[in-house]
Amino acid sequence: MFGSNVFNGRAMRECLSDEAYKSLMNSAKTGAKIDRRMADQVAAGMKAWAEERGVTHFTHWFQPLTGTTAEKHDSFFTIKSDGTAIELFDGDALIQQEPDASSFPNGGIRATFEARGYTAWDPSSPAFIMEAGSGKTLCIPTIFIAYNGESLDHKAPLLKSISALDKAAVDVCHYFDKNVTKVTATLGWEQEYFVIDETLANARPDLLMCGRTLLGHSPAKGQQLEDHYFGSIPERVFAFMQDFEQESYKLGIPLRTRHNEVAPGQFECAPIFEEVNIAVDHNTLLMDVMHKVAKRHKLKALMHEKPFAGVNGSGKHNNWSLATDTGVNLLAPGKTPRTNLMFLTFFVNTIKAVHDYADLMRGAIASANNDHRLGANEAPPAIISVYIGKYLTEVLDEIESRVKDKFSEQDEVILKLDIHKQIPELLMDNTDRNRTSPFAFTGNKFEFRAVGSSANCGSPMMVLNTIMAETLKRFKHDVDALIEKGEKKEIAILHILRQYISTSKKIRFEGDNYSEEWAEEAKRRGLSNFKTTPEALDAYVTDNAKDLFFGNNIFSKRELEARHEIMLEDYVKKVQIEARILGYIATNHVLPAAINYQNTLIENIRGLKEIGLESSAYKAQLNLASIISGHIQNINDNVEAMIEARKRANNTEDMHKRAHMYCHEVKAYFDKIRYHADKLELIVDDKLWPLPKYRELLFIK
Ligand code: ADP
Ligand code: MG
Secondary structure (H helix, E strand, C coil), X not given: CCXXXXXXXXXXXXXXXXXXXXXXXXXXXXXXXXXXXXXXXXXXXHHHHHHHCCCCEEEEEECECCCCCECCEEECXXXXXXXXXXXXXXXXXHHEECCCHHHCCCCCCCCHHHCCEEEEECCCCCCEEEEECCXXXXXXXXEEEECCCCECECHHHHHHHHHXXXXXXXXXXXXXXXXXXXXXXXXXXXXXXXXXXXXXXXXXXXXXXXXCCCCCCCCCCCCCCCCCCCCXXXXXXXXXXXXXXXHHHHCCCCEEEEEECCCXXXXXXXXXXXXXXXXXXXXXXXXXXXXXXXXXXXXXXXXXXXXXXXXXXXXXXXXXXXXXXXXXXCCCCCCCHHHHHHHHHHHHHHHHHHHHCHHHHHHHCCCCCHHHCCCCCCXXXXXXXXXXXXXXXXXXXXXXXXXXXCCCHHHHHHHHHHHHHHCXXXXXXXXXXXXXXXXXXXXXXXXXCXXXXXXXXXXXXXXXXXXXXXXXXXXXXXXXXXXXXXXCHHHHHHHHHHHHHHHCHHHECCCCCCCHHHHHHHHHHCCCCCCCHHHXXXXXXXXXXXXXXXXXXXXXXXXXXXXXXXXXXXXXHHHHHHHHHHHHHHXXXXXXXXXXXXXXXXXXXXXXXXXXXXXXXXXXXXXXXXXXXXXXXXXXXXXXXXXXXXXXXXXXXXXXHHHHHHHHHHCHHXXXXXXXXXXXXXXXXXXXXXXXCHHHHHHCC
16 A cells, blocks of 8 residues: 555656656656656656546646645646647656745745646655545646745755755765765655544634644643653544554655654654655655544644743744765664764764754754744753763764864874774663753754744754754865875864864753753853744844855845744744634633623622622622623733734834734733633633633543
């Protein structure tokens, strides 16, 4: 079943001529252009393969900056000049389409008179068949660009970063192994999510429209007993998991792991790692599949970073490494002193890259959703640091202290042997786990843990690839300079490694990232702590970031500025929608329920009075009625003030300013309103409460 809906190597072999097959394979491997005639052949093969499986339509499948995937389906069906029908899918349709792009965010790139956008085939990610009910659609993974080629999606810059990294890493590999001709970044994501009953979710406008609860008192029992993590998977959820796993297998997504997560109703799945472009496609595809399959089970899968206050939120750990075409994982310790030096080179360069571009790493994971999670004592903080564990800390210390300015060949040999002895061959089982670090080395890969659960991994991976490419280029430059001065290659490498270890020290942290002390210590070290998205996004437009992105051909100036604008706008829209929904449910759901209950109390007080009881007999009722009035007043005042704040923000032209206003002025009312609504939830008659409560959402399966 695995990959049965994927136009993979096997399907290509069956459906394509030798010539077309070779050309497509070559293009996927090297990025070489496919000529037009070949594209016709590939399209014909793809169509035959798809039609045999009942496919009637095709779509260019892409990942616009709105955070989801986009499709516009076209039928193979067309009319010939004589009016008769034919099914057609040619090279043109495969290579390029022009979706109506005006409704996708563009950050001002497309002037209104030039609203065209194009999708263009990415031959390095295989086409696949998406099934929805009885409909089957051939999906062609594509990039999405404006009419002048400027990128408007996640994939185009990711592909550029992959090739920049490939080139830089191969160059550095050649110090150790001339046989390496290609280096690919690998990604294994771990996807956390919540599952709740669909009917209950639909009764909550906040969950329906924002994907998270804006109100809701925490239940008497949350995750404090820690009984969910190791518990058995509830049957209904289990059936859902099996179902989406089956769908994923057909699509070639190699899911392997499933388990409960810490919060009640929270789960995780993870695949076997893949080449990063494919892995990103597979993650976005999986999220889509999960939403669809959940419906079949009358469940709702929530990918939001923080659907419920008071229990853990969801992240998406991005396990990242580098693999050569000679079969070596560059972040796994080697078997010999020489291969271990290669490992250390890539290892130290990664730390240096994160050190030099920590703010950009923070920017890459910034979103309105993720702001609720980062630094909330359950997820990595907004401070970027690197954890490497005890063994490797000792190894780096050793290099730092033993590599001297004057350094004989004898010293070098001994040092290399010593280091080799220090690195256990199976680091994976020897690295102590620090679960609080945003970027941790876990034996044979780095794990970027601060990525949000609903995020497209493309952006953080693009940033990681690019900063690594840049750092490796500089490394090569630095080492070559020493070699030119007459230094022996391996001594030159050790010298530069020592230098990088020293200069990137402040980014390394082995302690508890959730602690208050770390926030203070990080401040002393001069590390940034951008708590909110509008601040964090500024990292994209610093001089440092511009040099990086322009120098590695990832973004042009306009693309970068547009992207920054799009992300700010996305932030504004998300907070704006939440503010509207919050105002709406507070006013239309919570207040009427409170007033209803208050009326019951008033009625009761009146009756008790009427039958001649003393006021002591209705003291409690009076007190409750007055407390309710207080909350009602507070909610009303805060909602009004929030609406005013929104108006002020909306009237602010500058997107940067507007985002800051939404962040600090509009959002500031969320907690105030929630506080009073949640208090009312505890008082008001359960029968009258119009919203499903946390205990129902989290515990009914
Ligand atoms: P954990 O203890 O964090 O769960 P695992 O070894 O189970 O660690 O791996 C978690 C994820 O890391 C999986 O998705 C796996 O595919 C991925 N992974 C393992 N090796 C690599 C690698 N070389 N490159 C990228 N991802 C990897
Ligand atoms: Mg993990």
